[in-house]
Amino acid sequence: MDPINRYQQIRRVLIYTFILNWGVATAKLIYGWLIRSASMKADGFHSFSDGSSNLIGLLGIWVASRPIDPNHPYGHKKFETLTSAAISALLFLVCFNVIREGISRLIHPVIPEANLNAFLVMIVTLAINTGVMVYENKKGKELKSDILISDSLHTRADILTSSSVIITLFAIKLGYPMVDPIASLVIAFFIGYAAVQILRESARVLSDGAAIPIREIERVVLAIKGVKECHQIRSRGPADDIHIDLHILVAREMDVHRAHHLSYAIENKIKRDFPGVTDVVVHIEPVEEEEGKHKRRN
Structure with missing residues (x-):
């Protein structure tokens, strides 16, 4: 997919979800304040953070969509992942505030x-949040967008918290008001869990963690005729912008022309088998026969 078109689609999804999230948040916060429900207000703040994360996402997409320049030869794609980490930080902040409010309500019941x-x-x-989550997650996988997938996890936590609030309202109706602050603490757990999930994936990408298992790449490369051995395999990057470099050993009599075509075949095969790979660098080394075994040259 054309990168410009991809970013335009991501931007459109974020704008739609931003409008819906803040509409939902406003309704929850206003009504939670009117009926003095800690859990409903906590859920409202969570929804408000959903909308805030959409704004952060829009900023991240604006930067990430900038073209390659001399100072950024690999592009600005990691700004999208960095934005996901910012969404995680926002969730941790919301989690802290919800816990503080819940404990306060336990000490001073209302x-x-x-x-x-x-x-x-x-x-x-709840119905709106469910629709937003399904739509955003689907588009995130379709567009291989860290921001959309992270934001859908954020919204999924909101669905769980909204369900908790509904259960809490039933409990209050039955005469158990203390369930309200306890439910807000449960909500905080869901928010914190979503934050950890997002942060874990963001950290993997930003720290250049392996994007594809080495064995899987090795299996694909060794199946190509002419490759004697494959080693020093490295992969990094987000799901839609994976960079791979590897070394292969070939027969020492192979000429430059054939070696070039072999590296080209390896690149094409990897890109076909692993969608999302955008760059493959193949280092070619000759082998020497020694006692019937391949030996790398020093």
Whole structure:
């Protein structure tokens, strides 16, 4: 897919989800404040952070979509991953605030009011969040976008928290108001878990963790005629911009022309078998026969 078109699609998805997330957040926060529900307000802040992460994502996409320049020969793609890490940091902040509010409500109890309107607000917003999560996750996988996938995980946590709030409203109606602050602490756990998931993947990309298992690359390369051995295999990058470099051993009598075509065949085969690979560097080395075994030259 054309990079410009890809970023335009990602930007469009983020704008749609931003509008929906902040609409949902506004409804939860206003009604949570009216009925004095800690769990509903916590869920509202979580939804508000969803919208904020959309804004961060839009900024990240704007930078990541910039073309290659002399100072950035590999492009600006990692800014998208860096943005995902920022979303994770935002989630940790929300998690902290929700925990603080929940503990405060445990120490100083407030009895919320659970009525039909509260249930309707939560059910409608839950339906919207579910639609947003499914749509964003689908587009994230389709476009291989770290930002969209991270944001969909963020929204998935919001779905879990909204479900917890609905259960809490039932508990309040049955005469168990203390379930409200306890539920807000459960919500904080879901938020924190989503933050850890996002941070783990962002850290892998930013620290150049292996993008594809070595054995899988080795299997593909060794299946190509002319390759005697494959070693020093490295891969890095996000799912849609993977860079691979490797060394192969070939017969020492192979001429430059054949070696060039072999490296080209390896590159094409890897790109076919591993969607998302954008760059393959093949280092070719001759082998010497010694006692019936291939030996690398020093």
